[in-house]
Amino acid sequence: MAQVLEFKLPDLGEGLTEAEIVRWLVEIGDVVAIDQPVVEVETAKAMVEVPCPYGGVVTARFGEEGTELPVGAPLITVAVGERAPSGGGAEEDRTESSGNVLVGYGTSEAPARRRRARQEPVAGAAPATAVNGRAGVPEAEDGPLPVISPLVRRLARQNGLDLRELTGSGPDGLILRADVEYALRAAPRPAETAAPAPRPAATVAPGEIRTPLKGMRGAVADKLSRSRREIPDATCWVDADATELMRARTAMNTAGGPKISLLALLARICTAALARFPELNSTVDAQAREVVQFDHVHLGFAAQTDRGLVAPVVRDAHARDAESLSAEFTRLTEAGRAGTLTPGELTGGTFTLNNYGVFGVDGSTPIINHPEAAMLGVGRIVPKPWVHGGELAVRQVVQLSLTFDHRVCDGGTAGGFLRYVADCVEQPAVLLRTL
Template sequence: MAQVLEFRLPDLGEGLTEAEIVRWLVDVGDVVAIDQPVVEVETAKAMVEVPCPYGGVVTARFGEEGTELPVGAPLLTVAVGATSMPETAPAGASAGAAGSAGTGASAASSPAGSSGEGSGNVLVGYGTAAPAARRRRVRRDTTGPQAQAANGSPVAAPAAVTVVPSDGPVPVISPLVRKLAREKGVDLRQLRGSGPDGLILRADVERAQAVPAAEAGPAPTPAHAAAGPAVAGERVPLRGVRGAVADKLSRSRTEIPDATCWVDADATELMAARAAMNAAGGPKISLLALLARICTAALARHPELNSRVDTAAREIVRLPEVHLGFAAQTDRGLVVPVVRDAHLRTAESLSAEFTRLTEAARAGTLTPAQLTGGTFTLNNYGVFGVDGSTPIINHPEAAMLGVGRIIPKPWVHEGELAVRQVVQLSLTFDHRVCDGGTAGGFLRYVADCVEHPAVLLRTV
């Protein structure tokens, strides 16, 4: 009889503790190969396809699409080496046994370098197992989530567990869960954790708040109760990419004393220069690439804006490389891919990289490394048909250049009124790293390059 092994959600790196199931790539009964992607998940950083370290037949899946799972939670079970579904698929038994005391058949028979808690070497460059500090003594309960078995009927997934009381802190999946419990008046010590090794999840707190007070035990009244009945309306969870964006923007507004300056510029000559470049043959040069090239030249003159503030050390850290982020709108929300070493790239190279990263962003295949490490951001909100904006700085960067739409407007050109292609440029900057003179100098140089692209020849 084929041995049934459990595969759990691996550590996806970047400090991520949970992921949402977006799409299952296999069904119960499918034959999978080693390292074949079996599920697509969305983290706070990006969409990721998760490969399975075992080859065989899928006997059970845990979690429906849209379910949020913590790192270390079961994903599926596989009858290793089988080519068809076993007559009696012990999916539930395998899933339940694998979590006991951190050992068992799943852990003992995993490939070298893997464990029952993680994925072994299935994700190159990512961690594999849940931290050892999460392992606690627990006792089994008979209630818990359900898994999909071979015949489509639910079978018991890893049973929910009751945390053994101790003098130490109650184990929770993240500090956000503790905060949620405080806000909703839920006593964590009265909960049964349904996460791996008894960890208390967000869903456990929400369920506890929904049960009658007699069952949940005494709890303080939530702070918002005195405000009256809740307002009716659609509730959209702030999680995944949208939640990560919300957290970052909130932190930026809280920590960074920002200021904004703006200027109108005549972009007629820049548009003509781009048309001449593209008419000469070769790969097309995008307007965004020309603006990026202008940005890197301006940052070379004003390096204060390519920096970040170390609040703990009370120091401004000026960065030698320009890793240029750019805002990209996708179906899953706003993301900011990063072009590495933008200061070393030509307009042609920048254009190609913008295209590659934008396509990956819209496909949801950007990696966490492609979404982090930026030092300055370029935001072309003109594509939405607006003239101006006061963008929020992409924390922990020090500045962001915003570009509005380029449209024909009356303009005084060479002493005469004419219709010219005009754009509004705005710079939002961290006032801790520089004063208005530096910010104004940067923005004026950018505007000069837009109006007279030949100015860039000084730095070519």
């Protein structure tokens, strides 16, 4: 006898309370393995795949792509205890459950390939109806509507149109974009009505493009706003001759072995500077009115992605060499662009390195990544006239900036840190003292 189990959106960690459904990875009627990802969601931290702890047949899905769900809301129901045919013709018992309900936890075995199964009536399960043109759960009067995409919902919402008043022209009554556009064209204009309703706040006026501040973009906006409100920041900067640093990197990469990135060398300089000026590797506990200093460096760095700017964190950067730093920067950057960074990889930083030179700019006064206390900025490295050895020469020059929380240190400490960084950039051999 099959048992229908409901799998709810699990606690995603890091204080996250909701997520947006980006893409369903299973269909109703699919056979799923234990801990197989069933849906891709976007949180305020990252894109994650949510694994289901049950193995069996998917009998219902809850929520359309583009829908925001709170933690604890139903995601899918799975009929477990059925015997589904395996690839070799034998039957597989799917009564097991891993018991894992947190993102990132699961068995070490690869999930089985997704298979379609003929759906039989399941004891205790409600009959399925059409949702989004597919079989689903019965619709309540205020439940989900048969709409082809979230874009259709958004178009209707922005124009104050009630989708429940429409009859869809698609299969099984599916409401298409053409249905919404036809209804909008047929709707009476404000001048034709005696008392036109006030324009909804979300209506897009001509010439306007509105982008919701939600998900990762919303989380970044909230964090930057909080930083501006709470941190009394200041910035100092200095130009440095990076010619010798660039030569050192070239020598390293021509000697064989994994390539060393410029960012890795700057990170190595950064951790050496923080060892000398640990005041900048700290945070302020405003409630206790205390400065909390760390004995480790979890180094955040800015990475641009299609979903916006993210700041992955390299754990224990102070204990890594240049090769290890290069590899970790590459791994985290690729994960950021793929949208697979975990919440843990985006939090917990103690200091941030911001290489805004990749955007072709020389300088910046960035906003500190709250709750950290400082950020080192690195501009582009370009040939410039420079006095070297008492003579004018063309050298590779970079502008360095340090934005810091003035509560954790004064200008003398900040200036000392920045000057040490500049010295290491100009004379990489200075780093030999700390190796």
